[in-house]
Amino acid sequence: MKVLLLENIHPVAVEVLEARGFEVELRAGSLSEEELLEALPGVQLLGIRSNTHITRAVLDGAPDLLAIGCFCIGTNQVDLVSAADRGIAVFNAPFSNTRSVVELVIGEIIALARRLTEKTHKMHDGVWDKSANGSHEVRGRTLGIVGYGNIGTQLSNLAEALGLRVIFFDTADRLAHGNAQRMRTLDELLAKADVVSLHVDGRPGNAGFFGEEQFAKMKPRSIFINAARGMVVDNESLRDHILSGHIAGAALDVFPVEPKAQGDEFQSVLRGLPNVILTPHVGGSTQEAQEEIGYFVAGKLAGFSLEGRTELSVNLPAVLAPAHVAGHRIGFLHINVPGVLAGVNGVLADAGANVTGQYLSTRAEQGYVVTDTLDPLPADALAKLTESEHTIWLRTWDA
Ligand SMILES: NC(=O)c1ccc[n+]([C@@H]2O[C@H](COP(=O)([O-])OP(=O)(O)OC[C@H]3O[C@@H](n4cnc5c(N)ncnc54)[C@H](O)[C@@H]3O)[C@@H](O)[C@H]2O)c1
Numbered sequence: 001m002k003v004l005l006l007e008n009i010h011p012v013a014v015e016v017l018e019a020r021g022f023e024v025e026l027r028a029g030s031l032s033e034e035e036l037l038e039a040l041p042g043v044q045l046l047g048i049r050s051n052t053h054i055t056r057a058v059l060d061g062a063p064d065l066l067a068i069g070c071f072c073i074g075t076n077q078v079d080l081v082s083a084a085d086r087g088i089a090v091f092n093a094p095f096s097n098t099r100s101v102v103e104l105v106i107g108e109i110i111a112l113a114r115r116l117t118e119k120t121h122k123m124h125d126g127v128w129d130k131s132a133n134g135s136h137e138v139r140g141r142t143l144g145i146v147g148y149g150n151i152g153t154q155l156s157n158l159a160e161a162l163g164l165r166v167i168f169f170d171t172a173d174r175l176a177h178g179n180a181q182r183m184r185t186l187d188e189l190l191a192k193a194d195v196v197s198l199h200v201d202g203r204p205g206n207a208g209f210f211g212e213e214q215f216a217k218m219k220p221r222s223i224f225i226n227a228a229r230g231m232v233v234d235n236e237s238l239r240d241h242i243l244s245g246h247i248a249g250a251a252l253d254v255f256p257v258e259p260k261a262q263g264d265e266f267q268s269v270l271r272g273l274p275n276v277i278l279t280p281h282v283g284g285s286t287q288e289a290q291e292e293i294g295y296f297v298a299g300k301l302a303g304f305s306l307e308g309r310t311e312l313s314v315n316l317p318a319v320l321a322p323a324h325v326a327g328h329r330i331g332f333l334h335i336n337v338p339g340v341l342a343g344v345n346g347v348l349a350d351a352g353a354n355v356t357g358q359y360l361s362t363r364a365e366q367g368y369v370v371t372d373t374l375d376p377l378p379a380d381a382l383a384k385l386t387e388s389e390h391t392i393w394l395r396t397w398d399a
Contacts, residue, residue: 005047009071010294020302037061045301056082069297084315087392091300095150096292097284102155112223112249139163144193147200148174156180190217197225212237221248227283230255239269249275253283317363321370328376333392336367351381
């Protein structure tokens with residue numbers, strides 16, 4: 001099988017795929033629609049980052065494509081619905097950069113508590129201003145984590161190791177790590193936290209959820225951090241609270257509007273404020289995260305094409321089948337209408353198949369069944385399934 005990897009994907013992806021028998025072609029940049037239409041025939045697996053756009057037209061011109069790996073977090077660059085309609089699985093790396101974000105936030109908490117941005121600016125201007133005023137240790141301070149998911153929980157663990165007291169608020173039930181304490185409401189957290197750090201996801205309901213009312217409820221001289229999504233925070237209110245001295249410092253890595261291209265001007269009401277760290281959405285951007293993404297997505301592409309596994313696919317029904325180490329496997333992606341599974345099992349029963357495992361899942365209008373059997377299914381039984389009016393694709397694997 002042939003793999004095409006674009007946009008300087010980390011070399012570890014090549015290692016993972018070649019070790020599993022794939023032929024890998026690498027290209028440094030992204031490809032335009034026209035270039036993709038030329039390059040994709042004969043390619044089974046495609047790896048991209050955020051600059052390659054996979055449109056319906058590109059998918060129409062890629063008859064051999066089985067799966068797309070987005071070697072990044074976002075998948076907006078791919079027409080996911082059109083890919084699903086064609087049975088093409090799309091994968092990404094939703095949590096490969098978790099640790100990188102957490103390390104940035106930990107660094108910022110300490111930098112803001114010590115007012116390092118002001119101190120380093122003064123030193124660069126030749127001013128020696130040695131003073132302990134406004135500088136604090138973080139030990140014993142209370143960190144309030146809003147959104148206790150992949151990043152929030154890992155931040156919780158590292159922050160406790162530094163001696164911070166951790167409280168959190170999440171709209172879902174989440175297991176408290178270590179000594180962290182759940183707050184019943186956001187207000188309860190805001191009333192207690194010396195540092196508030198946002199780690200909520202980008203669901204539409206979160207747009208603007210942290211504004212004037214929430215800043216007003218934060219403790220005087222507290223610190224605010226947003227490395228989650230730009231659209232969740234009202235930055236005008238944050239500016240007012242920083243200028244009034246109510247908020248002692250802030251760090252922002254994400255913004256409601258971010259420049260599109262390298263070198264474009266960054267415009268924000270937060271520019272030029274004291275003790276405010278602004279970073280260009282680099283929370284997850286480290287060499288280690290890139291390597292982890294390369295390893296993770298390459299593994300997902302290989303697992304799908306060699307074993308029919310779709311767990312963590314962002315557009316097909318997610319089936320976590322065990323490693324395929326013995327016997328035969330049939331993967332059947334179909335339109336999700338009542339009776340299809342009974343039909344599949346009818347064909348298996350008629351063929352006298354000895355089923356050793358069956359795993360299934362549905363998503364939107366599709367269903368996916370993975371069936372492991374002791375012996376290969378006879379050709380006429382496979383043909384019955386392939387020819388069913390509900391079939392999107394049927395694939396088989398021999399261990
Ligand atoms: N700055 C960066 O470079 C960078 C990198 C990676 C992720 N992120 C962002 O960080 C955020 C967190 O990522 P994650 O992987 O931990 O996500 P996640 O989905 O694992 O966790 C999000 C958590 O927030 C909770 N939540 C959602 N809305 C809430 C609300 N209004 N109040 C309280 N809790 C709420 C959810 O229940 C969930 O537990 C995401 O928005 C992600 O896009 C930023």
